[in-house]
Amino acid sequence: MGTSFRIVLYAASRTQADPAAAAAYARIDELEQALSDWNTHSELCCAIRAASAAPGTAVAISPDLTRVLARAQEVAAASHGAFDPTIGACVALWRRSRRRGELPAPDALAAALAATGHAKLHVDPMARTLTARVPGMALDLGGIAKGDALDEALAVLRRHGIERALIDGGGDVLAAAPPPGTTGWTVGLAELALDPDRPPPVAFAVLLADAALATSGDTYRAVEIDGLRYSHILDPRTGLGLTRRILVAALAPDGATADALATAISVGGAGSAPALLATFPGSAARIVERAPEGVATCTFGRWPPMMPAPVDAPAAPDDSSALTTEATDGSAGTAP
Ligand code: AMP
Numbered sequence: 001m002g003t004s005f006r007i008v009l010y011a012a013s014r015t016q017a018d019p020a021a022a023a024a025y026a027r028i029d030e031l032e033q034a035l036s037d038w039n040t041h042s043e044l045c046c047a048i049r050a051a052s053a054a055p056g057t058a059v060a061i062s063p064d065l066t067r068v069l070a071r072a073q074e075v076a077a078a079s080h081g082a083f084d085p086t087i088g089a090c091v092a093l094w095r096r097s098r099r100r101g102e103l104p105a106p107d108a109l110a111a112a113l114a115a116t117g118h119a120k121l122h123v124d125p126m127a128r129t130l131t132a133r134v135p136g137m138a139l140d141l142g143g144i145a146k147g148d149a150l151d152e153a154l155a156v157l158r159r160h161g162i163e164r165a166l167i168d169g170g171g172d173v174l175a176a177a178p179p180p181g182t183t184g185w186t187v188g189l190a191e192l193a194l195d196p197d198r199p200p201p202v203a204f205a206v207l208l209a210d211a212a213l214a215t216s217g218d219t220y221r222a223v224e225i226d227g228l229r230y231s232h233i234l235d236p237r238t239g240l241g242l243t244r245r246i247l248v249a250a251l252a253p254d255g256a257t258a259d260a261l262a263t264a265i266s267v268g269g270a271g272s273a274p275a276l277l278a279t280f281p282g283s284a285a286r287i288v289e290r291a292p293e294g295v296a297t298c299t300f301g302r303w304p305p306m307m308p309a310p311v312d313a314p315a316a317p318d319d320s321s322a323l324t325t326e327a328t329d330g331s332a333g334t335a336p
């Protein structure tokens with residue numbers, strides 16, 4: 001998934017903690033193997049290759065791939081395609097553009113767009129199959145797989161009897177029950193980077209318990225072509241990287257939903273947030289958008305109270321704007 005995962009947990013003993021953490025990391029590895037779009041032998045790549053070689057034919061898929069694709073398709077439908085797991089062909093083309101520093105050729109872009117569109121993919125969660133309606137389709141779960149891995153890693157910890165835990169996957173975080181004597185885990189968030197070459201400092205913190213927080217949008221993985229700055233998140237209507245400067249932090253009861261919502265709102269913009277969030281109970285978002293007139297910030301849903309950043313908070317890690325810090329006594333705010 002191109003990132004690192006970190007688990008913080010409270011356990012009765014090291015004998016309980018070590019096997020629990022090892023099993024959770026192993027589960028993350030397992031999902032990485034199944035859902036990767038980089039590894040051409042992953043289940044994701046093999047299944048969609050088979051499906052798009054024979055459009056209209058149902059291909060059997062595993063429970064893991066079914067679960068993630070089903071949620072991805074839900075967010076795709078609710079966001080009117082702003083989030084789209086079938087964006088793979090466009091992403092492949094865009095990665096080449098980034099390397100070369102030039103926009104895709106029009107005919108190649110048109111072919112990739114023809115193979116893109118969530119309505120051209122059918123996922124049957126009961127039969128556990130996927131069907132492509134067009135040839136040449138490629139899937140990309142980069143906008144949701146990290147969040148799902150957080151959910152699955154937490155499920156493993158719970159099976160080991162661990163309830164108080166926080167899992168961080170490259171800045172997307174999932175909190176279970178808070179540390180003893182507190183009401184939440186302190187999660188620091190950075191602001192929109194005004195200097196693209198330097199990670200922004202942590203600006204504020206929220207308390208998180210039994211919820212996931214994912215950030216998306218403004219990125220150090222942006223590329224400049226002909227003087228325009230493009231994000232690694234693509235607009236499925238154009239097949240090109242976003243040019244709007246936006247930073248989205250999305251809150252949801254689970255990691256997969258938070259991850260996908262943050263990516264979807266990055267594409268759709270603040271205007272798309274109210275209707276989208278209304279579809280997913282318990283979700284909220286904070287959006288920072290930079291326009292020529294200045295920087296606009298808004299929150300939707302039950303966004304948690306914001307506290308000052310811890311004084312010793314380091315700068316945001318590469319490629320993310322959220323990072324976790326140590327638990328506090330929870331006196332500075334309330335858990336969402
Ligand atoms: P995130 O960092 O969670 O916002 O996810 C970004 C990643 O999702 C990209 O690196 C692509 O792999 C993938 N992606 C890009 N654009 C989209 C999109 N419009 N819908 C879904 N996934 C996307």
Ligand code: MG
Nearest residue numbers: 143259260263
């Ligand atoms: Mg995402």
